Amino acid sequence: MDEIKRLVEATGSYSKWALQQRKSYIEQRLSQDIELRNRYDKWIGHIAKDIEEAHIQGQLQSYVDNLDHHLQEYTKILDDDLTKFLDQQFVVAVSTGSTIHSQYFIDAVNRSGIKKITQTQIKRAVFRMNERSVQAMWNRQNHGLFLSDRIWKNSENAANKVGLIISESLADGVHPTEIAKMIQGYVRNGKSTLVIDYPNMMDRIGNLPQDLSYEALRLARTETAAAHSDGMIAAASINPGYEGVQWLLSPSHPVRDICDHYAEQDLYGLGAGVYRKGQEPIFPPHPNCLCTLVPRMEDIDRLIMRLKEWEEDPSKHPDIEELFQKELNTNNQNQRDGITLETELLPGTLNNTIEFNDEKLLNYALDKTHRIGKDKAVAFEKALGYTKSNYLELRNNVLRNLKRTKAEFTGEDQYGQRYKVLMRLKGPNGKEADVMTAWIVDSNTERTRLVSIYVK
Incomplete structure (x- = not known):
């Protein structure tokens, strides 16, 4: 009650919007923890199923021999899921943070009776700010690491810890069905039961996190709080x-x-x-x-x-x-303006400002009515589930993968240096496909600009 009282005192005439903002943010934080743990539970369930199926099919030794490969696959699965989850969380957090400004400004405009500014103009402006804030979250660095790098590192660590339990359990002669139950119990309940039931194995494993999902939870909480704050200030x-x-x-x-x-x-x-x-x-x-x-x-x-x-x-x-x-002013501002990013295109290869014009997607690569681009639009929808309605997801997916996919230099002309980047993307339909992107480092502006994108 004291917190609510202080919030009301601080915000005065617009306290109703401030209270609504705080309520929405707390609800997101609470549901976020539950959803993230559910995602870890689903992930470990996938690994447990693989172990049991390998045993049933008589392929357990092959599974063990290729454990490193499986761990890489498990890392990618968790990384993709956490990345998509955090992107969704950022959209919500930024929107929650910014809403108080649109509510306050719209109320003032309506009560003033002026005609030059409309609700639609304000909402569009806030929408643009929200888009920029979400993308800015993916381009922040912490101790030299982009958020996508930190998510990958977290996912890789989780997969390796699970792999360690699997390999040590098999070395102890634990039955595969019991191993499947063991790793699921670890993710759901922590390592306490493992310490009691398998003390010798746990001594050999050594430093195992009490809660495997804790670091991901902490990362999600911290970055969502930042997104909420950045959205409000932007x-x-x-x-x-x-x-x-x-x-x-x-x-x-x-x-x-x-x-x-x-x-x-x-x-x-x-x-x-x-x-x-x-x-x-x-x-x-x-x-x-x-x-x-x-x-x-x-x-x-x-x-x-x-x-x-x-x-x-x-x-x-x-x-x-x-x-x-x-x-x-609608005469000066296009609702679908592009995005300019200060980010590194490829570690050790390019370090330029990236210009991603949304029109390249909306009016070409995802436009089924475009004379040339229509075939690309059909391919994107069939292969990955991308259409004009979710073009932002495609843009963000490309930009995230751009930082960890090797660029190939293809030549230089009077306009600048040209590169192509082939990346493996997972779409909203759950499918994966290779997507080719082409870029030019403009010789005049020194900015890296997207020039082509299509499903390979």
Whole structure:
């Protein structure tokens, strides 16, 4: 109750939207843990089934001889599943974080009665911001590793730990059916039962995590919190009433740490834990943080007055005019603009800004009415399940795999250096296919631009 009271006091006239935002975020966090554990349970069930089938078919020795290969397959299965899961979580978290800005701004516009700005313009602008925020999550680095690298490392570690249990159990003469039950019990209940039932084997294995899915849970919680915060701050750029944020300390906080520092310091004379626009602290400061970062906005009646004055004379409020021209004016802004990314195309090969124009997908590779591109569109839908309706999933899938797939140099002309990247993608229909992408490093801009994409 104390947390709710502090949230209401901090947000005042827009507290109903702040409370809704917080409720949605907490619900996501709770369901996220359950869903992620279910995914690990499904994954280990797949491995257990492989072991039992190998035994039944008399191919157990072959399975053991090729265990390293199987572990690589299990790593990829878990990596693909966790990547898709986190992408979905980012979309939800970013949207939850940004919604308060659209609700506040739309309410002010409706009450002001102005005609120059519409609900549709605001919603489109927030949608664009959300897309950029989700993609930015995949392009952040932590200790030199992209998020996709960290997910792969986590998946590889989990597969290797399971592989260690399998190999040591077989060495001890444990029956394959019992091994299948053992690894499922480990993922579901932790290593405690293994320590009791197989003490000698556990001594040999040594350092085995108590909870195999814990690192993935921690990663998901931390990155989802970051996505929620980044979505809120990014969407603030389309809210002329946004002034900054306030850090509210979580009540579940028995030990003092950096969160107390952020919640107590008053750097700008605005009150404890309040930070000006453009000076927002990085959030979350540590894994599993449950503190709240809430936006601070000007009194909505004052914004309503400013909106009315701006419509009569844009020069009176240049901040609103700049926002309108940059983000809301439909004559200046295409709803389906492309995306520019600061990322490394290939480790050790290229290090350029990547330009991914969505029109390449929407009006060509996924367009069944395009004279030339229609065959590509049919192939994408049949092979992977990609259509115009889920083009963002294809774009994100390509960009994720781009960082860990080798590029082949194909030549240079007056326009720049050309490369092709063949990547194995898994689509929303659960199928896999090879997709060829072609890129050019523009000789004038030094930016890497997508020029072609099709199912191989």
